[in-house]
Amino acid sequence: MRTDEEVEQMLVDFLQQFRDFAIGPNLDEKRSIPRALCSIPISVQTKTGAVVCTLLDLSQKGARVGTDQKFSKNEEVLLLPPKGSGEQDKPTKCIVLWTRKLEGEVQAGFQFKGGRPEPWVKETLRELGLSLSVPRQRRKFVRFHSQLSAKCKFASGEQTVKIIDVSYGGALVSSPSKPSPGARVQLYLPACGSNPKLNMTCAVVQSRSSGGGGHQLSLKFENPTETQRKLLVKHLKYYFRRRLL
Structure with a gap:
């Protein structure tokens, strides 16, 4: 017969595994502005056309994507909202800060231009469990x-x-x-x-x-x-x- 504490831990582990399976581990705490880790299909619009990418992490200031195409440092791009976002959501203007081959794919770090993320960025962060009002906190449970x-x-x-x-x-x-x-x-x-x-x-x-x-x-x-x-x-x-x- 399991104790109440054992049952609670099993349920907590189940819910966290359910979260991680769906959207990836919740936060990367190594950054002063933590990023929500994820794996979301997304597109990036460049001067030569759209590039299909995977959104690997997201914060209030920028994002990291993985793809099979290389970006140029200081290139200006548009990060398009994920599929399923509202029709009124606008692409986010970004500057490519870095790009390199990591873990068998090309990864790039983007910084949002203008200092304020588009509403879809805030909504996605909220869905990933990252509080915008207390940006340095790490939640024990996804919300x-x-x-x-x-x-x-x-x-x-x-x-x-x-x-x-x-x-x-x-x-x-x-x-x-x-x-x-x-x-x-x-x-x-x-x-x-x-x-x-x-x-x-x-x-x-x-x-x-x-x-x-x-x-x-x-x-x-x-x-x-x-x-x-x-x-x-x-x-x-x-x-x-x-x-x-």
Whole structure:
């Protein structure tokens, strides 16, 4: 009979392996601005035409790609949004900082021009679990972006919140209330697919104003039972599949 700690570690390992299988290890911590490691088909537009590449890592400042064609240092190129991005997403202007043959392929490092990445870059980073508001942090668990409405029970009563993202360890929600850090709340994740709704006890880790009278709350799931952990994994897998559709 496995202990609760062993069961929890098995579930954590499963979820992290599920993440790594789909999008690669989450972060490269060796950089001052960490890059989210990935393997995403992408195209790069040059003066001579489009080059099919694989996006190997991505940050707020640049990207690394792998291909079978060589780029020229200081060449200006356009990094096109991945397939499935919104029609309004624009290519990102880049400068080629370096190019060399690595691991049997040509790799190139790009720096984004203008200092501000296009919205699709921010969205991709968010999907890969890299927080833009705290760029030097490394998350223990990948977070799944969401725009679901949910019920949350505060000391003052129950209110409707919007789930911004959720992970195996907690959630970020938009709320009309602003409880103090350390306060306990009940978050009711709505039913999804064939999975029933899930009630999670949470501790408020951080609370900050988000404009318009609203607040963003960072919540940490507290002491979930084995049943809650298993159901949470099912919810997260559902959210991930929805992003692939």
